[in-house]
Amino acid sequence: MLGKGERRNRAEQALAELRSVLGLALGAAQNRRTRAETRKRQLEFERAVYGMGLATAARDSALMASLADDPARRAVWQRVTAERDRNYAEWHESGLGAVRDVVAAEAVGPAGLPWEDWLGKVGRDPGASAPRLWRIGSARVEHAPPEHGFPLAVPLLDVGHLRLNSVADSRAAVDSIVESLLVRMLSTFVPGAIRVHLWDIGHLTGPLPRLHPLTAAGLMVVHDPTRLDDLLAGLAGHIRKVHAATLRHGAGSLRETCAAAGKRVEPWQVAVLFGNGERPADELYRELNRVARTGPDAGVHLILVDVPVAGNSPMETVTFVDGEHATSSMTGPGVVVRADAPAPAASVSRAASAIGEVVLSRRGRPRTFADLLPDTLCQESARDELRTPVGFHDGAPVEVVIGDATPHALVAGPSGSGKTNFLYAMLGGLAARYPPSELEMYLLDFKEGVSFAGLTPGRKDPSWLPQARLVGVNVNTDREFGLALLRFLAEELARRAEAAKRQEVTKLAELREADPDGHWPRIVAVIDEFQALFGGRDQITQQAASLLEDVARRGRSQGIHLVLASQDIAGIEAFWGKPAVYDQCTLRIAMPKAKRVLAEHNNASVTLPRWHAVLNHESGVAHGNEIAHIPDASSRGTFDALQRRLWEEQSSPVPRLFDGAHQPELLTAAAYANPTGPVLGQVIDVADQSACPRLDPVPGRNLAVLGTATADALSIMESAALSLARLHAPGTCDFSLWCPVASLHERVGRLAEVLTGLGHVVDLRTGEDIATLTEESAERPRFVFFYAVDAAHPWLEVKEPPLMRSGLDRLRSLLKNGPTAHVHTIGWWRGVGRLKDTLGFGGTDDVGAWVALDVQGQELNSIAAGQLVDWSPRPHRAVFFDRTTHARPQVVIPFDTSTAMDPS
The missing domain is CATH 3.40.50.300 (P-loop containing nucleotide triphosphate hydrolases)
Structure with missing residues (x-):
């Protein structure tokens, strides 16, 4: 048994060991805490460095001074800069050249070259596509030397939009980017392929003054700073029109439609909006975002300067950090962006004037009937639709499209407004493109006259229009002939429907594929002054109304198309309560002063000058308006010359002429x-x-x-x-x-x-x-x-x-x-x-x-x-x-x- 002293010694020894263990544990904990605090400080420092960018951090004197007193931070800085140097060396070895190659390949011509190479020259036809990238300046990694810079280009046409956020003293650089980008686009394509809209909340006279020569040619419109709503409404209407047209062609976007056609069918619309950083009113903001979201697929693009917009649209952003430097969403915060030096003001003005003069001279040259015709006659297929230019707007052709989506047309215009001339322009354009095997025409004129008689052989001219199968003139008293034509069309419709049923198809295009040996041309029946059919309260009126409604409703799928023309389509009792004919006539053509052919409140024809027409493929709704100057198509040497050429080149039977003014022999x-x-x-x-x-x-x-x-x-x-x-x-x-x-x-x-x-x-x-x-x-x-x-x-x-x-x-x-x-x-x-x-x-x-x-x-x-x-x-x-x-x-x-x- 131990004594009292020995027990005391053992207790003191155990306590000493405990104190030693506790000291070791506390020391280890303190060391771990110190290391954790150091690591936390390093991570926070690393995050801060990456957040502001290495170049910015290197310019921060307070941050750099802290490195001398903090070895931990200094170690992080050394590691980060070493990684940057290593990564940059690798990127400089392979990535820098790749970036330059991509820009060179995708930003071709004026889209990427220096202005000295292209400024002042007229661009090419756009074809079906545009450059994928457009240069807006240069960029370089923050710490890299100037010679390691690379061109910065952004996607725009047919892809998305561009937003520029400015700061104080950066407006000159912003304007330089916008002006350079617009001039690049305008110089890449033939004048007219790009239409520019300018809106500046703070300038009554309009921004970018060096581009103002374009306004005289109609290539650029400066909008009222108080009427942003009008500009957005116009863009939205254009988008709706283009989307409707692309859907008719079975495409999802204008880009796909152009690719299928092999050409640009609609000019790009580029709207430049200069704001003040404040969000527009709610309704304007919603409309702006709708345009931003749906515009690229319709060829509508925005360049926004200090205009807030939602982030749900395809858009690249350039944000200025000072008067000259910016960052870009294309490259991230670690890359410094600078605008290219602007071209001399005088050179830009001369280039804008030259582009405008091309449009003015092209528009000023009288457009003739010959300009409506293709280089080679009768080479196109009517499988899917009929398409022909009938006039020009700013020198660009304006087309009539007749097919499944726009099956029938209404043409209206008072006496002397050019209605007959328009019909000749349309018929001539169609006949020049589609051979008799693809197109047959049945032409009826209820006026007292011989508008279509020249399409058949005469005593002086033995030629006839090969596509014409029937011509009726002076039938104003022979309403039975109009009824007979409608009855014939209904019978032909039934024949085609039966053939389609046998082939288990529904459309003419499908029938032609299923029965390639059959004769299935598209039929266009033109009835001038068609309201004469319904001039009496008799069986003819009843039967004609019923037949016309049936052909209008079912003809679209079988390639039978009506073109109904009148001086005034108001007051036709036969159609009261029967909207089927008007609803199916989605193509509306209004001559000057025409009434009721366009939609209500669409008064575009009221101020229309002579020899012009409003073409509308959207049932007359205002956003579908296209204004076209119709060249002379009925004078000697125009349609008659084309007819003789076609008669000499195309084989077809003689069309039947019915002339109600003469007794047949x-x-x-x-x-x-x-x-x-x-x-x-x-x-x-x-x-x-x-x-x-x-x-x-x-x-x-x-x-x-x-x-x-x-x-x-x-x-x-x-x-x-x-x-x-x-x-x-x-x-x-x-x-x-x-x-x-x-x-x-x-x-x-x-x-x-x-x-x-x-x-x-x-x-x-x-x-x-x-x-x-x-x-x-x-x-x-x-x-x-x-x-x-x-x-x-x-x-x-x-x-x-x-x-x-x-x-x-x-x-x-x-x-x-x-x-x-x-x-x-x-x-x-x-x-x-x-x-x-x-x-x-x-x-x-x-x-x-x-x-x-x-x-x-x-x-x-x-x-x-x-x-x-x-x-x-x-x-x-x-x-x-x-x-x-x-x-x-x-x-x-x-x-x-x-x-x-x-x-x-």
Whole structure:
């Protein structure tokens, strides 16, 4: 057992060991804390150095002085600068040259070269693309020597925007960057490819004065500093228009559209906004950000100076730190940016003036119809659309596009406004680009005139427009012809729709791919003064409205396009409550002073000068307006010269001409060359066909001509007789000509001479012997032509003993029994009532066909097999009905038989 002293010694020894251990632990903790505090101080110092940049830190005298008293900081500084030197050496070895090579390759021409190489020269055509980078100055790593600098270029056109943030005394450098960048762009491309907008919140006269010569040429617009809203609204409208156009082409951006077209289809819009660092009002700020977000895809780009903007748009930023130096989002804070030295002011002014003069001289040179035409004729495909320039704006062509997205067009302009000239410019441009296999035209003019007649062969000029298939002129009184055209288009639409259904496709382009051997051209139907179709409250108006609406609605997918022109499209009752036609006519063309063709509140046509037009592919909405000067396309040596060239180079059938002001000649009728029966007149229809009923040996195959219009009645009788004489070989049929009217004897006698000269036997009766009539049967066909039957009634009504049978009884028997025995009667009665008197009760079945002249429609209802005849008489027109073949009567034009009746 230990003693008390020994226990005390052991306790003191243990306490000493504890104190030693605790001392060691406290010392270790203190050392760790010291090291941690040192490390923390080093990290904070390193962060501060990287935050301000090594070059800036090296210039900070307080920070550099702290290194002498703090070995830890000094160690960090030595390591960081060593790493910088090592990294810079590696970058200088390979990266610096690579940067210079990239800028040289992507900022070609004026986009990257010194101004001495290009300033004052006119640029090239932009083609489909722009340089990817644009030089704005030079840059170098902060500590690097000047000779280690490199060019700084930023993406802009078709990519994004540029923002410049200034400080005091940096405005000169900012203006230098902006001016240099604009001059580079303007000098890279042909004048007109870049449109500049300037807005400065603090300058009433506008910034960048050396570029102001561009304003006279319209290449630069200086906007009112108080109306930023107008500028942004204009840019937004332009973006909407371009986006709509790109979507029509199935592209996502203007850049893609240009790439597909292989050319620039829309100029770039560059808006330079000089602000004061304050955020615009909320609505303006939202509109600015919308433009910034959607602009690049539409070719709209912003250069913002001290204008705040949200960070959700493609934008590079240059921020000045003093009057000359800046940093860039392209290179980061460790790189010093400096603006290039500006070109001499006089040189910039001269260059701007030269660019403007090119535009003015190009605009000043009279643009002619020849400028609308391609270098090589008829080389383009209409698979997807039809496209042609029709005029010019600032020397640049303005195009009309007709396709799936803009299927139909409305053209409006008062008399003398140039509407016809515009149509010629459009038709000429289309014909010059698309061969007849790609494009067919159907042209109809309801005015009194011959606007389109020259597109068919004439006495002086035998040429015709190869793409024209039908030309109708002077049809102001022949609304049936317009209805026939719409009916033809509807039938063609049904034919194409059926073919598309068989091929399991929906569009013309797809049908052409599925059936490459088929004939599927695009069809353009131009109807001038189309409102004449709806000028009456009758069946024509109802049917035309229905057909036009159907073609307008469904034609887009099958390549059938309407161009509807009018002096004033207001007040068309047929379309009240039927907006389908107007809605489908998304292409609107307004001539000077035109009304109601553009959208409401779009008054662009009111101040339009003569020979100009507003073209709008956006249903007339204001942002779609394009102003174009339309060159003279209708004078001698313009369209006619093109037509002759096309006629000589392109093979196509002769188009059909329908001229409502002239009676067609019998000798020129296709049906007269190869008749199948009596030719009565030309049917008002798209096809060149004649009214030609068959006279088969069956009951009722007789024909009545009704009315008091003597000249037309004689023409119909003569046409029928001459065509029957042509149908039968000489000596194989006989003719009986009966005429009780003395004033007609000479004319009927001349017909008898012509028939006899053709080798036929003619029985000519002009007196009371008519009452004896003829046999009801014959060994060979006999055709009885009875003129003014009602005038012979006094002779026919005499009853002869002993049977007390009259000539009228024999005539009725002839009409009843003659056709089955090859004896057919073509009689002329001067009224429906007179015909009924002749036929008697129940005899109307014995006349199976009739031609009515100056007879009202309601008088014809009783002999039209239950049809309602909607007919009002007019000169040199007749209505024909054959109960065995017709669902409704046909309007016909009696032939001019004067040449055919000449015995010589």
